[in-house]
Amino acid sequence: MLKLNAVSSGYGDVTILKEIDLDVGGEVFAVLGSNGAGKSTLMKAVAGLLRSQGGTISFEGRDVTRTAPNKLAEMGLAIVPQEGNIFPDLTVRENLSLGALVGTRPRKARMDEVFDLFPDLVPRIDQKAGSLSGGEAQMVAVGRALVQEPRLLLLDEPTTGLSPKYASSLFRKIREIHEQRRIGILLAEQNAVKALEIADRVLVLSLGAIFLNEPAKGIDFDRVRAGYHI
Numbered sequence: 001m002l003k004l005n006a007v008s009s010g011y012g013d014v015t016i017l018k019e020i021d022l023d024v025g026g027e028v029f030a031v032l033g034s035n036g037a038g039k040s041t042l043m044k045a046v047a048g049l050l051r052s053q054g055g056t057i058s059f060e061g062r063d064v065t066r067t068a069p070n071k072l073a074e075m076g077l078a079i080v081p082q083e084g085n086i087f088p089d090l091t092v093r094e095n096l097s098l099g100a101l102v103g104t105r106p107r108k109a110r111m112d113e114v115f116d117l118f119p120d121l122v123p124r125i126d127q128k129a130g131s132l133s134g135g136e137a138q139m140v141a142v143g144r145a146l147v148q149e150p151r152l153l154l155l156d157e158p159t160t161g162l163s164p165k166y167a168s169s170l171f172r173k174i175r176e177i178h179e180q181r182r183i184g185i186l187l188a189e190q191n192a193v194k195a196l197e198i199a200d201r202v203l204v205l206s207l208g209a210i211f212l213n214e215p216a217k218g219i220d221f222d223r224v225r226a227g228y229h230i
């Protein structure tokens with residue numbers, strides 16, 4: 001579904017990601033690593049928000065190395081960035097409507113599916129997104145990506161700042177989204193224990209390079225942890 005071949009990326013002249021090779025199928029693929037390891041940089045590079053400094057990226061067999069984010073969205077790749085992922089002055093409904101500009105099925109049906117998935121949002125439909133709780137706001141952010149009918153969903157640390165209860169619930173929903181809709185998920189996450197519970201495959205980034213890339217099942221947690229201590 002998504003292939004990275006020797007992708008380097010960063011900010012200005014600074015290289016953060018160093019020659020990353022990656023092959024993501026229609027699975028839940030967790031991207032782990034400590035603060036500053038390069039998780040968000042990887043997500044932004046894949047979503048077309050950061051220009052690659054080298055290497056190639058392909059999505060569903062097409063070279064998208066220089067493809068603009070809006071075009072990638074139309075091709076079926078949606079991202080929930082770590083920050084700035086909702087419009088605070090717009091209502092829940094308006095936020096979802098904006099996401100639904102991308103996608104082909106009737107807009108109302110796609111929005112109703114989000115309310116089925118996150119029923120807590122139903123009573124908040126006309127509330128400004130900026131006045132929601134952290135957990136509710138994340139539901140809107142994920143919902144806004146889902147109404148785009150993505151085939152690959154990039155989630156950048158979606159549980160940051162959530163209470164353990166909300167975080168666990170969102171992790172369960174992420175797995176549910178994958179299983180019910182057959183959407184591939186690339187999940188950048190600090191919380192390795194929780195991410196491993198729902199992931200099929202695990203990548204650990206360390207200093208912008210791949211420390212480990214393995215199936216999640218039966219993975220030796222000490223090896224994952226070692227990637228956090230370099």
Ligand SMILES: Nc1ncnc2c1ncn2[C@@H]1O[C@H](COP(=O)(O)OP(=O)(O)OP(=O)(O)O)[C@@H](O)[C@H]1O
Pocket residue numbers: 011016033034035036037038039040041042157190
């Ligand atoms: N806009 C930017 N300009 C310059 N350097 C940046 C910028 N954004 C991130 N960096 C640097 O890139 C490196 C990787 O950051 P990145 O946000 O990808 O890490 P991360 O793994 O997502 O970390 P965290 O878990 O803390 O969000 C860090 O050293 C960071 O300081």
